Amino acid sequence: MPTPVRPLRIVLAEDAALLREGLVGILERAGHDVVAAVGEADALQAYVRRDHPDVVITDVRMPPTHTDEGLRAAVAIRAGHPDIAVMVLSAYVAESYVAELLDSAPAAGVGYLLKDRVGHVREFLDSLARVADGGTVVDPDVVRQLLRRRRDDGPLAALTEREREVLALMAEGRTNGQIAQLLVVSEAAVRKHVGSIFAKLPLDPAGDRRVSAVLAYLRG
Amino acid sequence: MSSFPDAWTAVRGRPWRFLASAWPWRSVLYVASTVPVGIVVLVVLVTVVGVGLLTAVVIVGVLALLRVPLITRVVAAVERWRLRLVQPQPAGRRTSWREQLRAWRSLPVAWSEIGYAVLLSTVLLAVDGLALAVLSAPVVLIASPLFWQVTPGEMEVAGWRVDTVGEAWLAVPVGAVLLLVLAYLLTWLACGQAALARLLLDPPEERLQQAVAELRRSRSGLVDAFAAERHRIERDLHDGVQQRLVALTMTLGSAELEVEDGPGLELVRAAHRQAEDALADLRATVRGIHPQVLTDHGLVAAVHEIADRFPVPVGVDLALPERLPAPVENAAYFVVSESLTNVARHARAGRADVRAWVEQTGGVLVLTVTDDGVGGADAAQGSGLAGLAARVEALDGTLLVTSPVGGPTQVRVECPLR
Known part of the structure; x- marks a missing residue:
């Protein structure tokens, strides 16, 4: 696996343990440093405050209500830490998500990908790099x-x-x-x-x- | 049976026509049959209640007592059937005994039926027994010459001393007149009794309403349970198989980067594609069971999502408050989903429109799905629309399909927001 141009410090939030571990595996094999991998939005925000990563990757749907905790956290992180890039993963296309994410205070890079995209590892890593570099990546399907x-x-x-x-x-x-x-x-x-x-x-x-x-x- | 519709009309009609009709006889039969029925009911009730009270200490008795409403319900059914002697009913749909028994069990306890059974086995039994005894008088009077023939000499008929054969013959017209009078009296008695039975046995409005309300509650309870179950299945699939498949595609995706060019890489790529196909199938299934986006974001987002995936342009205009009640939201979603599926399959349409709004006054959701296709759709024929109609009706709503040949087709749902 190619070493990325720039190893990133990443905080990851995904409530499904299997996917969380899979993502950590992909990211670490690509040479990135996953400083924290958590299963809920509150923990995500806490680790972001403590570790100040380069990129945050978060699932939209997380406990306790399994609706849009991850998205709320992403919007809050973008507002509170304008220099942290945010990549949101979603199981489905919801227009309001995209609008909210893009409308949140202009800051570092932002990405919105469907979860299926993660399986295309190279594309996913490319998208992540672009977001980390301040780019905007919206899933082609979206x-x-x-x-x-x-x-x-x-x-x-x-x-x-x-x-x-x-x-x-x-x-x-x-x-x-x-x-x-x-x-x-x-x-x-x-x-x-x-x-x-x-x-x-x-x-x-x-x-x-x-x-x-x-x-x-x-x-x- | 002549031209009178029932005994009460007959008894108030012209005397000759009344007397020549079957109504006096039917009335007599009605009154007479009360006696054996009353006796049976009396015996059964006394036995059950007696045994029940005696053994109440050991629960068995309580169970027996609990059976009383069912017994009186059977009595009521027999009595309703017997009522036809004097008040024939227009023939309706015949329900089987099994159906009736099930219906009886589900109805609330009918005190009036219990009351009627008690009345039948006491007062009515006594009165009708007496009436029958009185009826024997004219019969004996008319038959007195016969008696004289058999046993000449003094005799007493209905309290009247008959000394001579002439007197015996005189008894015949007296008996005949008495018979006519009794025909009237017994018919009146039968009519009065029938009216009483009607009063106590006809299901009063209140009981019907109660039963309907109960039915409605249990029906919407079923709908809710059904929706909850779908939701649970969706969560199970989402948290289980779906996660594993995504993890599998991630592993295969990683493997693609590690494996060197060659047949091995081709196989990994093929496996990756297959895993993704499985995932896509699973997502489609989950969407059909209970779409996540509906739970998370409500009808507007979910309908937009369907419209986005739809092969034909779909105009979406939903003027809805933030969230509708979950059962209504579910039903509305599946109506849109199924209607659009039908449009894609059958309508040969160039465009479809989904509109929804809430009528301010009644708190009623109105939803229409219209297409510009060929029309001729029939909700009764196959299509999932029939099932959807049932689903909407369970929420006290209505689903209407208008689809003239040549189009356009419109599915219109109106559903109260409860």
Whole structure:
């Protein structure tokens, strides 16, 4: 297994012991340092205060109510420790989760992945590295579903069907070349679509327009 | 049986038509049959209550006493059947004895039935016995010439001394007149008795309402228990198999990174894919049993989730308060899920719409699932909609499917929020 560019100090919260141990195994084999692995949100916050890790990985659903304790903790950590990156794992797509997580005070990197993604170890580790470096990673499935959901209203209403398709592929992290291949058009055509998406969506000119095109939309 | 619908109408009709009808005879039969029935009831009640009281110390007696309402219920059934002699009932659905017995057991104790049984075995038995005795008088009077033939000489008929054969013949018209009078009296008696039986034996509104309320409670209890059970199964699957499968995919994912290129790696990758397929199947199953997102986030999030996975565009417009009561939420979710499944399977629709709102006045959830497909859906035929209708009805709601051939199809649910 390749040693990561940067070994990370990680606090992990996951209530299912089997998964917790599996994740710890993957992370440690990748050369990261799991300083604490806990099964509930309160303990997560306590360890974050004590150990101040680089990254927090947390499940959404944890005891005692098994609803969104992990997410609440993630939002609180982002607010209280703007320099700690947060990666949230969820068993299913819930729009409110994504919105809450992205809407919480802008800070270090943030990620929202479906749990299934963890099995793709290399992708998972890549996503983790990107989040640790301050990036934003939203699960491709989540992006696809959210893009579908807003078909009728919101900023996407201004886009054409083709532009929406291009945006969906952008959100999955595809390059213009890959998009051209997938849609069977020329790369120049894709560039034209991307340009018109940037023009139609209200984007922050300072940031990475590619990322903010997706985020502007996800924030609703 | 002539044109009179019952004895009471007959006895108030024209005398000749009444007397020529079967009603006087039926009334006599009614009154007469009271006597043996009354005696049997008297014997049974006295035996059961007597034995019950005597052995009450050793519990057995208490059990016997507890059987009294059941006995009186049987008596009531026999009496309702006997009532048809004077008050024929329009034929309804015949229930089997087994069904009736089950129904009787579940009904609350009917004191009026016990009261009627006691009345039957005492007052009614005495009165009808007396009436029968009186009825023997005109019979004997009419038959007195016959008696004279057999044993000439002095005789006493119903307290009347008959000395000569002429007097014996005179007794015949007296007996006939008395018979006519008694026909009236006995019919009136039968009618009065029937009215009394009706009063005590007809299930009063209150008892019916009580029984209906009890049924409704137990039915919604079943629905709740069912939902709780699904929830438990979902949790078991989620905490058990699902976690193990995710752990397996993680292990296989890690192995992919460790194993060197070659047939070994291909096998690991294949195993990984298979594990993921199993996981996907399991998730689909769990979603069908009791979706997690519904429990955690309620109907709005759960319906959005269905819509997102749906092959046809689904417009979702849910104007709902934060959370609905769990049973309503569950039923509504499965209505949406099943309706959309039907749309995908049969409707050939280009679009579907899910709308829901709460009617302010009544606290009633209204939910509609509409598609622009070919229509012609029938809730009664197969489709899961029939089961869903039952589920909604258990919550006192209604499920209505309108689907003219050519479309559009609409499933509409109205369900009180309790």
